[in-house]
Amino acid sequence: MTEPGHSCGTAVLVRRVAGGDERAWRDLVDRNGGIVWGAARAYSATRADAEDVWQATWLSLAENLHRLRDAEALPGWLVTTARRESLRLARARRRESPAGLDGVLTETADDGGDPESAALRSVLAARLARAFSQLSGRCQQLLRVMAVAPEASYEQISRALGVPRGSVGPKKQRCLRTLRQRMLALGGVEEPEVAL
Structure with missing residues (x-):
């Protein structure tokens, strides 16, 4: 059985959202959430930045829904x-951090x-x-x-x-x-030895 909203096309969902249908909005987000998160995370340095991009993307859709010409291209x-929101945020972050350090892989959990x-x-x-920062931008994404x-x-x-x-x-x-x-060049594939 298909959930309501998932059996109809994107154009129908967009029309329902434009008419104020909150359920249609949730269905639209559910249907497209993975691709938005993937793009946000690919172009964002940290999870927090990706979450900001996620919110900004959906806000932008809400503000510009009436301008959408082809709903199937959503x-x-x-x-x-x-992608644009991520790049805008990255530029803002670089202005905040003159060295351009984004902490991409330094967000570690303390497991006690x-x-x-x-x-x-x-x-x-x-x-x-x-090592990750030395990769090309495309590899990092x-x-x-x-x-x-x-x-x-x-x-x-x-x-x-946006790749084949x-x-x-x-x-x-x-x-x-x-x-x-x-x-390997940095000597970091194995755990480093610590002198006692």
């Missing part, structure tokens, strides 16, 4: 809007382990962040999407990043290989 519009393990994880995370949305299909990833579907797998392999080489 997924592309959402991806483009998320012993101090030695925490120190080792911190050193490894710093090396990983440094692709690996971010795959890290935050591992269940996303190659089709969804290709739409979120057939290039996602090979590009992922090249990016991971390059990241591993950079980690």
